[in-house]
Amino acid sequence: MKVALIYNKDISGVINTFGMQNKEFYNEKTVKRVAESLEKAGHNVAILDGNKQIIERLENFMPRVNEGEQMGMIFNMAYGIQGESRYTHIPSMLEMLGLPYVGSSPSGHALALDKVLTKIIWKNNNLPTPDFWVFNNHEEDMSTVKFPVIVKPKMESVSFGLKVVYNQEDLREAVHYIVTEFDQQALVEQFIRGREFCVGLIGNSPVESFPVLEIDLEGDPDAIQTVDDKKHKPKKKVCPAHISPELAEKMQQISIDAFNALNLRDFARVDIRLDEDENIYLLEINSMASLGESGSYPTAAKVAGYNFEGLVNKMLDVASVRYFTNALPQGDNNKSKSKTSQTSRMRTFIKTRQQRTEKLLKQMVDTDTYVRNVEGVNYCSGLISSELSQMGFTQEIYPQLEVGNILYFSNSFNQEVDYLIVQPIDTRIKLAKHENFQEHEQYLEGTGIWENKGGIAILISALQALKFSRSLKKLKIGILLVTDSSIDGRYSKSIIQQKAEIAQSVISLSGSSKSGGLILSRSGSALYRLDTKMLKKDNPEHVSNTAMNFNKTLAAITDISYNDSNNIIAPFDIEFKSNIFKRYAYGTAGISVRYNSPEVLDEIEMKIKKILSTQKRSKIYQMKIEGGLKRPALSASEKSTQLFNQICELAKKIDVRITEEHRWSSADICHIKKDLPIIDGLGPVGEYLPSDNERIIRHSITERALLLALLLKN
Template sequence: MKIAVIYNHLEIDDSDVINIFGMPNKERYNPKTVEKVATALEKGGHNVRVLKGNMHIIESLQHFMPKVVRGERPGMVFNMAYGIQGQSRYTHIPAMLEMVGIPYVGSGPDGHTIALDKVLSKMLFQRNDIPTPLFWIFSRADEDCTDVQYPVIVKPKMEAVSFGLRVVDNEKDLKEAVDFIIKEFNQQALVESFIPGREFAVGLIGNSPDLEVLPIVEIDLCGDPNAIQSIDDKMKQPRGKICPPELSKETTDSINKLAIRAFNALGLHDFARVDIRMDQNGDFYLLEINSMASLGMTGTYVHSAKVKGYTYTSLVNRMVDVAAFRYFGDSFIQNDIDVAKPGKKKSEPLHFRIRSYIRSQLSTIQDYLEQMVAINTNVNNVEGLNTLGNWISTRFNHLGFHRQAYPQSEVGNVLYFSNHLKEHNNVLILGHLDTKYDFDTYIPFHEERGRIIGSGVAESKGGIAIILGAIQALRFTRSIKNARCGILLTTDDTLGGRFSKKLISEIAQKSKCVINTKYGDIKGGIVTSCAGTREYQILLSNIKSRKINQEPKDIISFVTKKVTAWQKLSSEEKGILVKVVKLNAWATEGISSDHASVTIFVRFNEKNKSKEIDRQIIKIAEKDAANAFHVQIKRSFRRLPVQESSESLKLFENIKGIADQLEVRIQPMQRNTSSDICHVPEHIPALDGFGPIGGDTHSPNEYIIRDSLIDRSALLAMIIYKSSKFTFEDKQS
């Protein structure tokens, strides 16, 4: 199952909110705890993303979550976001998830609202005959407090984790405490009768009628019935925990029943922690319910679960189970990680370990990408291309790959890496180092709202980062040894593979299948067919006569008519695009010739259209030119289109099985740009689009989705691992 773990950063960032308005939330999870939850979910077999719970969360979820309306398996959110600011902060993420239709672990907005508002919850406790201490509400420190019965405990009306707690036994201290709460927390102060005695925490997991009560935890007050557990105790020096405490079976049952009644009275879901005080007469008083019980390692909830026999992994996955059962009527989880007998540790499936490793290395993969973007690799910058090539070679050498360089004079050296000495590859991975960006069009690496932007991040360098991430994961899991993999990185993709196309063809001929790593489509599209392209440069000059009164032909009007004629060759129905991408013309006085230069880009989807388009472009160029104009035609790079074949579809089906296992969405697509798979022999299965999800290539906004580095690296790693078992025979009907 796809699970997004949502949390809040320790500090509010400018990109988190539109304005900083209202009371900032003081409650945050330690990032290490968030990571621990994510790791536990991955061990449970889930595809996990960790996302910030800010104003961009819906956009982030849109890129990751399955589309159930399309028949995809549902995903879920594991909500660890306490809210950024303002009122009823526990409700913010659940309310947004309700709006967009994403299931989540934990209580809904209504349950959180009541549980967080201590006054509302106490009113409901009273209505349901659940004992709770007497209480008073103060909006100002100078309000009449003559009816208050001391000692009392003063706390914020809508805070958790013991923020602002203070026990007082006189009017002067009460007014000071109320004044502090109102000013510090910008909310009313709740004044509650203080109950001397013992304090207990009861963890709950599940939903009625199958609500599981975890062992009761007693807070060790060191024998002082007037002691409390302050925020410093919880955060800095947690008090000792007694689990199970010394209680009779009758008392234990009474506390458990009280906790269940309170949970149901507030309409909570999935998990919570109930705080109860018992006075010296053995009477119980329910203090409050935390509808987002802490999953920190020092908290009572996790401590109690461990006493019950849960590991951290099994506890977190159990929480997902009960939420999935509540939503779907049956658990989607197949958790067998912790059911193994003691001493018999079950190994996790390879794809779990690969994805978990890649997610843990995401910052490293991102650093690699940033370093690559910092190197200018315009196709004409030979020094920059070779600098990047040497940087990549060092990393592949550390990963145990052999390097072979193919020197080039006009572009950078083409590089080939392999992890074996056999003649044939199970899979050939293609990528390229060059970009169209020059020094004046270069865009530096930067992040915006979960996107990475920079020159070449989608078109080329993101794909190389994916390759590095995949190989590192395979090496870490010791799964690379038997995977015969070749990696070919070219330096002339911008020129249509002018110098490398023969080499691509030769190495592909010795490979079982070919995978190219240009950017992936935002909807998960994998390129099974792509357009062919060709470029022409047409030079025109007029012929001026020395004869008096004989005016030369006007080159400006002449070339303008031709541009119009060329553009008319475009046909959406036939899949043909003819576009003039550059036009220069200049006229001079005297007998010197006037000149024009036209660059034409052609895109076509069918191979048989290539010669016809070529003939028509030349015909238009030469028309009416005799005795008046010189015409020179230069054909630049050409790539023939790749049409969808049975071989490529069979390769796609092999990979689709892997993607389904990883819960990575892919679907076949036609791309209206060309790539190096155009140079792969027709009988060799070849697909493109295995780089990170992205778009807006060759523009200042070229981007990739940051988190897609995880899915695409894991997918490529599993493709390499399983490539030896790929079959391309027709299935028996």
């Protein structure tokens, strides 16, 4: 399952800084630990910052669910950035977006955060809670208050602003501090002398209670646990608490009743005070119980039999049951530590090396590999060769003078290979328009990053993961780096065909579309050049006749593909120059043809010849057309479809979305004549930008690397 873990890091990611600012944040180590726990259970996890960009981040990671697909989940660890009821902000947005999430609803969080409403609801449900008073300012009548009392903000957690007072003067001072510091009402609550406990809850129907945990106040009935205690010197926790089984059971049942009274979901922690006569008092309930290492919630969960990994996955599981009615396959209720699957270990390995993968990608993107820049192309090949040689690949060089050297790598020379990977590294972009690597939170940009270089980074990452899992030596893989793709494989065509003869399957790592498209078929390409020139200069009318004829002919050729969804004819680089006074006229235009079968190309060429033949031989102007096939079309064969279905099964297991795609552009794999399973588009998800630049979705590198590793291993 895809799981987006949302937490707060960049609190500047708002339109305006306005209202009460959040003081409650998760340690990034805890966030990472939660993510790793989910990954070990086989989930596809992305860590996302919950500020104003969160919708775009979620759209990139969790695109719209199509029929029959598994819907992902949000593991919400975001406390909010600013304003009131901050716990409700992300859940409210997720409700609007239609994304299921772990934890309580916005209304549940709002009630739990509002300590006054919480206490009113509890009292209405005959649940024990200390008497209380609410003040808007320090000048109000406080004569009815019975001391000692504890003063706290009405809508804060983690013991912010907590203070015990014993007289009216100190009370007014404490209320003034709360109102001015937190910009909210002050809750004044009867202080219960005695012991402090908490009860962790998980689940919905039924709600499971962890063993009662006691906060060790070292025998001082007047002691409390402050925010400084929690952050800097956490008090000792005793679990199970040293109380009678009957009292523990009563605390647990009251906690469950308190949870249900507020209509909370999935998990929470209830804080309790026990007076010296063993009367139970509900203090508050935390609808986002902390998962911090020293926190009461994971401590009690461990005593209940949930290690940290099991607890985190149980939280996801109970939310999944609530949304989808059937639990995720986690095994033995998540309480026992299960052996991490090899797939999960490979995913973790790939993610931990992502920074190194992106560093290699940056080096490749920053290298100008314009097809005629032999030095740049060969340098880029050298970077790739260095990585492959460390994994036991040896290389065969096909020297080239006009373009970079074509390289073939294999870990099993002179043998058949299971997979031949054909990957170009050259680009059409000259140095003047080359865009260097640019890093954004969700995207990576740069020349060639989507079309080919991102695919190479994915390939290296996948092979490293296979080496890590000790699977690489068992595989036979060939890798052909093509350096003339921009000129239709002029030099590599025969080499591609030769290497395909010893392959069981062929794959290429061109960039994938945003729908996750894998390419089973590509259009073939043909290029033509139409030229015309005025011959007779004795009459200025010949200038207009030459121009008119040129435009009519070009329009007629283009019109061949009108209303034809399977073929495209498009003119380009059109140039026509004329002068009535000097009496000259000449023109030229390129004609690009994209077609999907050889028969169609033959038919198109026949129609072009017929159009030109209808032109009466004229003494006024001359017209000619030349050109022809550049690359044949690649059809979706039965074998390719079988391989695609195999990849679909692998993708489903690791929650990577893929679809079938026909791409109108041609590519090097189109030169392969042998009937083989051929799949393209296994590179990163991305797109061309309106300029000549390209960009990819950052997390797709790890997703596609794992998918490729599993495919090669399968």
